[in-house]
Amino acid sequence: MATAAEQWVLVEMVQALYEEKEELIEEWQPEPLVPPVSGDHPALNYNVVSGPPSHNIVVNGKKCVNFASFNFLGLLDDPRVKAAALVSLRKYGVGTCGPRGFYGTFDVHLDLEDRLAKFMQTEEAIIYSYGFATIASAIPAYSKRGDIVFVDRAACFAIQKGLQASRSDIQLFKHNDMADLERLLKEQEIEDQKNPRKARVTRRFIVVEGLYMNTGTICPLPELVKLKYKYKARIFLEESLSFGVLGEHGRGVTEHFGISIDDIDLISANMENSLASIGGFCCGRSFVIDHQRLSGQGYCFSASLPPLLAAAAIEALNIMEENPGIFSVLREKCKRIHKALQGISGLKVVGESFSPAFHLQLQESTGSREDDVKLLQEIVNHCMDRSIALTQARYLEKEEKCLPPPSIRVVVTVEQTDEELERAARTIKEVAQAVLL
């Protein structure tokens, strides 16, 4: 039993601990709710656009040629599209005030889903009202805890958020490196052989983009399909940048490579780029797409797409189907400016030659990302002074899994004439020489 003297020591120790606790509480300083931000943060100095962001865009009161908006087919200012939207506006009003399951389904939605399914030659399509939410809802609808997703390192932020929401095991493979993907798949196969009962209940997915937003490169779809059948994984293809761009009729990467669309389990795309509408769609087999009608969080719990935008998308699809020649015209223009921008000292062109959205990165980084961003911003500002509207690719730097290097993103649209492309290439060359030397 403890003696009286030892008991005194225990009480003293406890009292000392309490005092220490009080001291620590007094010393503690809370972090500010809003951390201090420097005055030249890009979110605080934004450019103001007056009027539509069409081919001739008015930025900060200055008329420029638009090389920044993803208006690939120039449908943003198309009179037919605007007329269809106005007719729909007069008929339905502006919003739908309800999700699809709660009186928010209009005939234009069903029409658009039908048309998209027919256009992409799949069984069914499903519409989301926000492009970002499309792939971010589609992935967690199929992939749950315990499932494995193999995803490219350069996947866009929407895919990353979808993967985070899915709570699955994420395996990143190096960008467009099929050998790395095969290595990961092989390792998974070995794990599966060790534990076949667990393997029987785990689903495997491969998530890739057709044309990557962060790098402008194309995914090697034929090898991916081979790997899919060899290792029994399902492919989710995100075609936001390649829908309405690649392929003979604009159907995307599958048409570009001549792969049967039944080999891809789910195609998800943004309607905010080529179709110049808002929202997104997923298409595939009925068996696959029907599941999202109850499990797609963005479908069930968000208000549906405003009918005027759905009507605009239908009209845009009509235009795409009527002149399939614009896709090759767009690709020609992309190749032209890609060639024209080669050989700038200090800037390198990152992206495929036929990609309408490619990046200009610094050949040699200064060492700190902030300085790189400042340099590129100078180039962008000078180009803006010479009426070429460019933008830097912006990321949430703390949230991205694999942050791409800072770059200027150049977008090519069908509406840009050859002279404007030449002028843009010349301007960028001169400005880059002036700023970087």
Next chain:
Amino acid sequence: MGGGSADSVPPIERAQMGEGGCFLETAGVEASAAPRAPRASEASRMNVGVAHSEVNPNTRVMNSRGIWLAYIILVGLLHVVLLSIPFFSIPVVWTLTNVIHNLAMYVFLHTVKGTPFETPDQGKARLLTHWEQMDYGLQFTSSRKFLSISPIVLYLLASFYTKYDAAHFLINTASLLSVLLPKLPQFHGVRLFGINKY
């Protein structure tokens, strides 16, 4: 997994109140207060009180209103059906009731895993049996006590009606142990020899 998670406290209070009880009571009060109410209002009250924000309804189905009574009636029904078969003597019928009840309880509570519906938590309970899902893993709740005591009560009745015969005793005891052991908190999430793990 284990008791004491923050969101398990409300289910206990609801269990003691009886789920949906207050809604039915208010509906009853309104119905009696307006006896001349037309049929349409009764139809429009169809889905009053059915929306819930429970992430995994499996966790509180055994706390629902009337389910304990339904369970007892079901066991009684099984017993009466077995009693109606002319070949079985009373001891055999009681042993059969005990064994079939325990077998069904083992299959539904301790073998079948996950949920028959999709849950918004991305499959957190995919590998858990219904017993492990009950009340989000909180131990010694009223439903758990009820479901542990009911096989014991059946066992006592079966022992009495089989006049403590040796063979019946062995069968009934083995059956009782098979259904009591998985209910121990020490066996929460335990899968012996990897059986039923995935």
